[in-house]
Amino acid sequence: MRIDLHTHSTASDGTVAPAGVVEAAADAGLDVLALTDHDSAAGWAEATARAAELELTLVPGMEISTRHEGAGVHLLGYLLDPTYPPLVEELDRVLAGREARLPGILAGLAGAGVVITEQEVLDQVGEAPAIGRPHVADVLVARGFAADRDDAFQTWLEPGRPGFVSRYATATADMIRLVVEAGGVAVIAHPWGRASRRVLDLAALEGLTSSGLTGLEVDHHDHTTSDRATLRSIAESLDLVVTGSSDYHGAGKVGHALGSETTAPEQYERLLAAADLNASGSGRQVPAVVGR
Ligand code: AMP
Ligand code: FE
Ligand code: FE
Ligand code: ZN
DSSP states (O other): OOOOBHHHHHHHOSSSSSHHHHHHHHHHHEEEEEEEETOTTTTTTHHHHHHHHHHHHEEEEEEEEEETTTEEEEEEEOOTTTTOOOHHHHHHHHHHHHTTHHHHHHHHHHHHTTTHHHHHHHHHHHHHHEEEHHHHHHHHHTSSSSSSHHHHIIIIIISSTTTOOOOOOOHHHHHOOOOOOOOEEEESSSSSSSSGGGGOHHHHHHHHHHTTTEEEEEEEEOOHHHHHHHHHHHHHHOOOOOOOOOOBBBBSTTOOTTTSSOOOOOOOOHHHHHHHHHHHHHHOOOOOBBBB
């Protein structure tokens, strides 16, 4: 059983449409796929329909932008009711913050002599509800201001660079509670990747576990072998589920091929059991695992 629980489509900042991600997962020999676009369930319907046709198991999810002690923390929410009003309200604030920062990003870039238009970025965004820096990066690449997304981030879009503007994110503990109230389970994405590494020590993870956290994404491209060993022992001590995932973004991120990192079947079963428990405790109508 090959299980990949973190992927992106054109419903956020991936380059492949939701149905195409499902097809690519089947081609890659995956048995279970979670689609986890940023801050939105917009890709679920299309992915669900294609997964049912291809008899691939699909777990609906999303990767939510949160903040803990001033650092960005990405939270994977699985099998949550995307219509739960307090969750919708908070996701809308996050999405509005993504949109609101775009003029600031463009002004910062223009100040450094890099002039691109809002329309060029919106053309990249297409139907995706979550406008991300990767969309800006793709315009910078197309216009010759950067070699690829990675270069665009390092030169223009990371904190400290001319095109960086911070945006609204929900407090991590609050979002974990909202995911649980919406009947889903919460897993911290790449806890020791980039900014979150600074704030997510054992004590912080213990606190978030008290808020209802179910798991840690231990096996991720951004983690070294020693990170993984330490995170695995933290997960064991806090009785957290251990997941592993590719964080696939299509052509948008190199080194993140579908199935390049996977979740062990017994850990996946623990995740589903926790989801069942949270779903019945919440009284919400949660989405089914397609093909379960
Ligand atoms: P944003 O959602 O606007 O905060 O941008 C963060 C997104 O950009 C995440 O989905 C990352 O996958 C992606 N990202 C961050 N750093 C890089 C990088 N150096 N190269 C490519 N993608 C990146
Ligand atoms: Fe992304
Ligand atoms: Fe992430
Ligand atoms: Zn991701």
